[in-house]
Amino acid sequence: MNKRILITGGAGFLGSHLCERLLERGNEVLCVDNYFTGTRRNVEHLIGHPRFELMRHDVCFPLYVEVDEIYNLACPASPIHYQHDPVQTTKTSVHGAINMLGLAKRTNAKILQASTSEVYGDPEVHPQTEDYWGNVNPIGIRSCYDEGKRCAETLFFDYWRQHQLRIKVLRIFNTYGPRMHPNDGRVVSNFVMQALQNDNITIYGDGTQTRSFCYRDDLIEAMILLMQTDDKVTGPINVGNPNEFTIKELAELVIELTGSKSKIIYKDLPQDDPTQRKPDISIATRDLSWSPKVQLKEGLQKTIEYFETVIKAEVQENKI
Numbered sequence: 526m527n528k529r530i531l532i533t534g535g536a537g538f539l540g541s542h543l544c545e546r547l548l549e550r551g552n553e554v555l556c557v558d559n560y561f562t563g564t565r566r567n568v569e570h571l572i573g574h575p576r577f578e579l580m581r582h583d584v585c586f587p588l589y590v591e592v593d594e595i596y597n598l599a600c601p602a603s604p605i606h607y608q609h610d611p612v613q614t615t616k617t618s619v620h621g622a623i624n625m626l627g628l629a630k631r632t633n634a635k636i637l638q639a640s641t642s643e644v645y646g647d648p649e650v651h652p653q654t655e656d657y658w659g660n661v662n663p664i665g666i667r668s669c670y671d672e673g674k675r676c677a678e679t680l681f682f683d684y685w686r687q688h689q690l691r692i693k694v695l696r697i698f699n700t701y702g703p704r705m706h707p708n709d710g711r712v713v714s715n716f717v718m719q720a721l722q723n724d725n726i727t728i729y730g731d732g733t734q735t736r737s738f739c740y741r742d743d744l745i746e747a748m749i750l751l752m753q754t755d756d757k758v759t760g761p762i763n764v765g766n767p768n769e770f771t772i773k774e775l776a777e778l779v780i781e782l783t784g785s786k787s788k789i790i791y792k793d794l795p796q797d798d799p800t801q802r803k804p805d806i807s808i809a810t811r812d813l814s815w816s817p818k819v820q821l822k823e824g825l826q827k828t829i830e831y832f833e834t835v836i837k838a839e840v841q842e843n844k845i
């Protein structure tokens with residue numbers, strides 16, 4: 526029998542790809558989104574598919590549907606968006622988790638949480654392993670996201686201990702690819718959009734801070750593999766690409782791949798910006814037999830092609 530799968534945040538960057546992959550596998554997909562950062566356009570090619578249903582709903586409110594699996598992705602992910610209405614960000618993570626866990630409890634559905642490397646804050650352990658508790662400022666401008674996601678993890682593990690829910694917690698490290706929001710302020714989308722338009726490339730700080738970039742297809746594969754694991758596997762499991770780059774190296778690579786005339790300029794580093802980030806993926810390799818296949822250069826090339834079409838479409842629209 527087809528599985529009925531709920532994806533919250535399904536009209537976002539990662540959610541829309543997950544909808545596609547799960548439909549391809551023959552499942553019924555219910556995509557729930559309040560369109561805060563996602564758009565109907567991200568899933569418009571799926572509308573009309575006999576096994577796809579789209580629902581506008583805010584996960585801060587209860588949801589009564591019948592499902593077998595829940596992927597809980599609803600939450601703005603880029604600092605600009607999650608800091609725009611920080612109270613709503615915490616509500617989405619915490620009330621959203623409570624409602625989706627309540628739904629999982631009533632329907633006996635398996636439930637996966639899209640958690641984040643931000644639970645490690647500005648890490649003092651490098652690379653980050655799942656048993657590291659993190660170094661998070663509880664009252665800073667990133668806290669609505671970091672602490673919201675940490676509290677959601679706590680709720681997942683308490684529902685598991687208290688109500689024997691079947692939970693899966695995935696800690697996602699920086700992921701990029703086509704269908705990222707062009708103006709969401711994340712580093713890959715910013716640099717590629719700036720380079721394609723020959724605008725200045727804005728490095729925050731001196732560009733020595735590091736990140737590890739995972740291509741979205743690798744991430745989606747790991748997410749589906751985790752959902753399929755034995756009930757004993759709860760996570761948390763790190764998923765990301767362990768190749769680490771400085772932000773300056775990323776800027777230079779984007780300039781090289783686009784052949785751009787952009788100049789690099791330096792701006793202030795935002796408060797609490799983590800200085801380093803790199804996943805230890807030994808547990809993902811052991812439990813999911815997974816490792817990332819797409820390296821940065823190849824993934825960036827695909828992302829650049831996507832943003833070229835976005836810019837062309839914008840030019841066309843403005844002409845009409």
Ligand code: NAD
Pocket residue numbers: 533534535536537538539540557558559560561562563564582583584585597598599600601602603617621639640641642696697698699700701
């Ligand atoms: P995104 O902003 O494109 O997607 C989030 C989706 O959630 C959007 O469609 C948005 O409209 C929806 N949403 C937000 N608040 C909602 C609410 N209250 N009710 C219903 N829908 C709501 O971001 P993304 O990159 O696709 O991230 C998806 C998930 O993965 C998020 O939970 C994010 O925290 C997590 N994650 C992403 C990354 C990354 O690098 N992309 C890294 C770590 C964690």
Ligand code: UDP
Pocket residue numbers: 586587588589590623624625626627628629630631632
């Ligand atoms: N909930 C939901 N859908 C359901 C079942 C529960 O949205 O199908 C919400 C419900 O509003 C509740 C929350 O999930 O506030 C937590 O549910 P739980 O059963 O854990 O707690 P309780 O109902 O006892 O508050």
Ligand code: UDP
Pocket residue numbers: 603604699710711712713715716727728729730734736772794795798799
């Ligand atoms: N960053 C940058 N220029 C930009 C956007 C981001 O130098 O135009 C930096 C940012 O300060 C951070 C890194 O790139 O050090 C990654 O930022 P992003 O917002 O993509 O993700 P996160 O900080 O959540 O990992």
